[in-house]
Amino acid sequence: MTGLQSRSGAGRRRASHSMESVLTEAVALLDEAGAPALTFRALAQRLGGGVASIYWYVASKEELLDRATDHVMGAVLSDVERLPGSDDPIDDLRAMAVTLFGAIVRRPWLGAYFMRNVDVQGNSLRLYEKLGRQTLRLNLTAHQRFHAVSAVVGVVVGSAVDMGQEPPQEILDGAATREEFLGRFAEAWRELDPEDFPFVHEIVDEFDGHDDVDQFRSALDLTLAGLRLQAGA
Amino acid sequence: MTGLQSRSGAGRRRASHSMESVLTEAVALLDEAGAPALTFRALAQRLGGGVASIYWYVASKEELLDRATDHVMGAVLSDVERLPGSDDPIDDLRAMAVTLFGAIVRRPWLGAYFMRNVDVQGNSLRLYEKLGRQTLRLNLTAHQRFHAVSAVVGVVVGSAVDMGQEPPQEILDGAATREEFLGRFAEAWRELDPEDFPFVHEIVDEFDGHDDVDQFRSALDLTLAGLRLQAGA
């Protein structure tokens, strides 16, 4: 048993991937520790292969991110398609947006990447179509329909970005919960001069321990109420 | 004259910075070529100094970005404060949001960073306060006020993110204008099966050559209409 590489027994074995496994493991990395955790080296290690092999499946990190995003958007899309549907297009629009937002809550990294490329043939485009089809049931101009869907997507993105940002180190460490972190923010706000910051004082209790989903639903309801008004129904 | 460093005449001169100049040059880099252009090395070169010197002013790139953002948000804040103001709080809210969005149109990189840290003592917090103060003039609960401002900020962020993404290489090269790029998208959409994508076909003409500011204003008007409804006025 010298130090030379043994060529028999447990010798170096080649890894055998597939587009599917690459994407699945990429998503797993993103899910476990967010966007910074997805590196070619970490991914290669998980796949039991070399770094350069991944480049056989994707041409760049951007493409990897796009494909990984599209991968999970496929699941979101079928969730949306499984939605019952009602006689109120605006209620249906709301249900779809809530479903989409729920997926982003479960995968915060999605917020930064979904809808970046509403590329031809992507699941994002199909989702966009699904949303838009509800506006076809409303009494609107094409112009208004286009803007309505943009607005709904905008609300989702706007709320998602808030959530998508990496939590500070102390939360990842488990040294502090999210509530503690938000609470410390609230505390600092309470220290502010009430003369200079009347509004901040007004809402600091609401901010403290607030729920992201509530916040999103409220914003969504506002634009949907505006849309209902616009459709004159 | 040996190869030794000359210590007289045009010998190496030390650069003398200041927090102000660091932030100004950082913003200049961001303005000229977007977020990827802001590197410590590029910044040091512009300042005529060494890379490590920057660390005397900021502890990390994150802090550099935060301070640069806050720097320009100061200007945005005074723009907002210079706004005339009317007897309709919702109109005022709209004017503020439009001003904010305008600043992001001029500096697309802002979209990704502003409101990331509504830190204590930041200009973003002051802007948040300014927005919120308008809701104090409306007949709402504190809960509703908090969500109203979140919604308005969400609309701005949602539209800004759309714009904030780096344009593809060919536009930076000048090989294609933005209109051409969007037009090619529209063309691809027109190729889609109208049976499968009725909505995309409905709005493809709107998408082609659409204006980001229009899109934003429409989304904003929808949530403001919803808000007006909620305030019962």
Next chain:
DNA sequence: CGTCGTACCGAACGTTGTTCTATCGTATCG
């Protein structure tokens, strides 16, 4: 004059995305 704190900087470190080049295994073909 010596010391201390501020301001500064070159060089190096570790990590990242990416490319180059070489290899293995298997199907195909003369």
Next chain:
DNA sequence: CGATACGATAGAACAACGTTCGGTACGACG
């Protein structure tokens, strides 16, 4: 059956990045 082509894999190297380390210049102060 051997040669060849191609799909698939991988180690090593590269450039660029954020960051750290050690040290230098210099005015202020005792």
